[in-house]
Amino acid sequence: xxxxxxxxxxxxxxxRVAEVLDxxxxxxxxxxxSSQDDNIAYIKKLPTVLTNAEIDTDIILGEGTFKSAYAxxxxxxxxxLALQENEETQILTEEIRMLGELNKLGVKTPKFxxxxxxxxxxxxxxxxxxxxxxxxxxxxxxxxxxIDENTRLSQEVLDxxxxxxxxxxxxxxxxxxxxxxxTVDDFQGIIDQDGQxxxxxPIDVGNTSEYxxxxxxxxxxxxxxxxx
Numbered sequence: 001x002x003x004x005x006x007x008x009x010x011x012x013x014x015x016r017v018a019e020v021l022d023x024x025x026x027x028x029x030x031x032x033x034s035s036q037d038d039n040i041a042y043i044k045k046l047p048t049v050l051t052n053a054e055i056d057t058d059i060i061l062g063e064g065t066f067k068s069a070y071a072x073x074x075x076x077x078x079x080x081l082a083l084q085e086n087e088e089t090q091i092l093t094e095e096i097r098m099l100g101e102l103n104k105l106g107v108k109t110p111k112f113x114x115x116x117x118x119x120x121x122x123x124x125x126x127x128x129x130x131x132x133x134x135x136x137x138x139x140x141x142x143x144x145x146x147i148d149e150n151t152r153l154s155q156e157v158l159d160x161x162x163x164x165x166x167x168x169x170x171x172x173x174x175x176x177x178x179x180x181x182x183t184v185d186d187f188q189g190i191i192d193q194d195g196q197x198x199x200x201x202p203i204d205v206g207n208t209s210e211y212x213x214x215x216x217x218x219x220x221x222x223x224x225x226x227x228x
Contacts (some may be wrong), residue, residue, distance in 0.1 A: 066083065
């Protein structure tokens with residue numbers, strides 16, 4: 001009976017998570033490239049509940065406290081961002097909200113397509129999550145840490161950087177200049193192989209003037225120093 005109660009409780013929670021994610025207004029952010037059409041066509045053919053036939057669980061692309069990133073077997077341009085078991089849906093809804101707000105301001109972010117669920121190993125318990133653009137072979141860059149004339153970026157980041165990187169940095173500078181109250185806690189990004197700079201995984205995004213000098217000004221200074 002105890003085992004049955006646990007399964008029942010997990011099933012109820014799974015349904016609740018699905019209902020919350022169903023309410024998210026998703027759509028590919030920055031969907032200006034032709035590859036997005038291919039991704040959308042691929043996603044439309046996926047089953048409602050994903051299994052190991054679609055998701056490669058042998059390799060975890062990334063794992064944190066609240067979620068894990070898995071690759072699709074037949075599409076190298078997408079990942080499944082799965083909530084860890086028993087984690088609150090608020091984690092995903094907040095991430096969508098924050099990246100959506102930044103995207104509306106002109107900040108380049110990974111594209112979020114739709115919610116999905118996943119049953120690893122054919123189990124009974126579903127893990128819910130989102131189908132997201134995969135930025136392959138990307139290099140991390142911490143923008144919230146102090147960057148000055150003495151800072152040296154990794155050679156890998158420098159090798160990836162080009163005119164596209166410069167354009168994206170200039171766009172970020174303009175966003176902060178035009179939105180002086182904008183705050184981004186844990187400001188970080190990744191640089192793609194082709195040089196594009198994406199902002200990812202903020203802890204918080206807001207418009208609180210109280211912290212403007214601590215956050216916005218430092219972000220602008222860091223971005224300026226990246227261009228030196």
